[in-house]
Amino acid sequence: MSRGSAERQDGAAWAFLAPALALILVFFVLPVIAGLVLSFTDFDIYAIGDPRVVRAIGAQNYTQVLGDGEFWNALRNTLVYVVLGVPLAIAASLGAALLVQAPLARARGLFRVVFFTPYVTTLVAVAIVWRYLYHPRYGLLDWILSSLHLPTIDWLGDPHWAMPSIVLLAVWKNFGYAMLIFVAGLQNVPQELYEAAALDGAGGWQRFRHITLPALQPALVFVTVVTLLANFQLFAEPYVMTQGGPLRSTVTLVMLMYEQGFRWWRMGRAASIAFLLFALMLGATLLQLRLQRERAS
């Protein structure tokens, strides 16, 4: 192949890529750069009224955010959600996937749809229903607890229970998505492996442990990373359920960012929180990938 035609091909490739690259540049790269610049300024409500009063303040946003108890509270709440939510979500979706793929299962299509429905339902509608379920006087959950003669729980009103309640809602709402990925993974496991293992006398647990799990490894990595990233960005669930209360026990990092940005109009401060969150998520993801690689090798 001559050099000329290679160059022509390069040119053609760039031409084909150009629209997508332009979109990424305009709607992703530039905003991210703008956000980064913003995080080193004190852009606020006064600056919206008069852009001349914006100041470059270096890393002050970062130092102030890190020196503020609000940030650490939000970080703690977010981590509680991640630590509780990620394993629970993976367990729930894997469990559901195994159930709908079980050889004995009937009406698989129906169950798959039913399990997937929460994921595609609007959160606001779901929140209304769950607020009833969680209601300390009229709620189903407390009705069950009290009929079992257990003490009832003020799910969303008690600072200790509010975040676990949000976890429960979010797991129920989102497990369908990961379930579909696991189902796809399970369908790719050759049936012969199970048959061979059964002939060798492997029980159900052993088959799961030594065939299903290794076969699902890529799906598991993907689901874990995606769930982790999504959980770090928790916002909508507490926003519609508790508005961050009670006693700021459900304020997450993204909600703190939203408050700073769109309630108090401290855009610079909000941008700095966004980049801190980004660093945190990047770190968590890298760590997680490394752990999984080590386990695999």
Added chain:
Amino acid sequence: MSAREARRDAVRTRRARHALGGRTRPILALGTALGIALAAACGAGCRSGKEPVHLRFWAMGREGEVVTELVHDFERTHPGIEVEVQQIPWSAAHEKLLTSYVGRATPDVAQLGNTWVSEFVALHALEPLDARIATATEARPEHFFKGIWDTNVIANVVYGVPWYVDTRVLFYRRDLLARAGYREMPTTWAEWRRAMEAIRRTEGPGHFAILLPTNEWPQPMILGLQAGATMLKDDDTRAAFESPEFRRAFDFYLGLFRDGLAPPVSNNQIANLYQEFGRGRFAMLITGPWNLGEFARRLPPGMDAAWTTAPLPGPDGPGLSMAGGSSLVVFSGTRHADAAWQLVEFLSRTEQQVRFYHLSGDLPARTEAWRDSALVADPKMRAFGAQLERTAPWPKVPEWEEISIRLQDQVERAVRGTATADSALATLDRDVDRMLEKRRWLHARGLDALRPAAGTTGVRVAPPARVAAAGVRASGGPGRSAAGGGR
């Protein structure tokens, strides 16, 4: 003719042509030609006489619903002005107003919670109204409650006219107070406290004299206002919660919890406020006008004579309360400032204020409206009338809502004993000082964002020189939720 009007005309013509069918086309063509000729001859000057001014009016929540009725009357008496009322839910109002400002799509005239005024002044979004008020007949300061009017004055420039008011008074169980030996609600802090102690004695354990939910900041703030605290100092650029005045109020407030007169619970921990009040779990609470209706509806039947309202006691005689409510403002981007002002004038009339009260239940901001029989006849309403003579605004700074949330956090810590009063107030001052850093910078540079920017449209009023700090001391109304008449 604006682009929009032109578009509408084009649509109208097209529809007409369609309706009339092909035969009339020549006539129409003639008419159109005539119209164009007329318009050309007329020019910009007589457009206002022909084309109605289209006024965009944003109002929130329930107010937005009921105001349409008043607006119909306005349109009847003001031919040439048509008003489009857009109703915005309270929960979205603040954001929508701000984004409309950023997107240059603000309405001509709007209802604004009076704690938001300072924020929109900082944005240079509001039209200064002094020149118009000087020649006005209805919207004049002497017609309105002073504390409420003050919420609209930022650095001595008026930016809004009060529409309705919201304040807090004492709701109390008259029977429990009588059992404790008091026929009337006392008017001084010392007597008030003695009455509470007496109630605690007669009612016994499990019962409290007053409910002050620990997650509500207006109560400690009102006590601060009463004691003469300004909350902020140095032209609203520094926090002043450690001042002796605020400290006095804070100690009084904390003392009520320490001595078991008030239960240290938040709103969320009160399962049913009305039931508990009906059962006498607490004998008093400080709340707003919306609860008049709620109490009448939700208390057990036959309780009506057992409770009533009273103006708030103060350190040495009747005390201040907060000046909340909503104002009517004209946005600086408007091309119809005159028409917008006419609407403000119309809604400020006594009879319209009374009508608005009957439609919405919102308390009139105009003093004459309080002579209306419905307001005079209701003994429980009278406390509000009396209290409105004694209201004061909060500091009028855009940061106020954020400050109030910090205050609430620290108050709660002090009440629950996780911080001492000293450390709570010191933390508060430190945090608030940090929030106000930008204001100090603006102030030092003379770039005072509170001054109207050069080049805003409409009537330009030279801002009077800043008066001494006491005079400037601006502002404030209820929190956003309070402005919404929320709970």
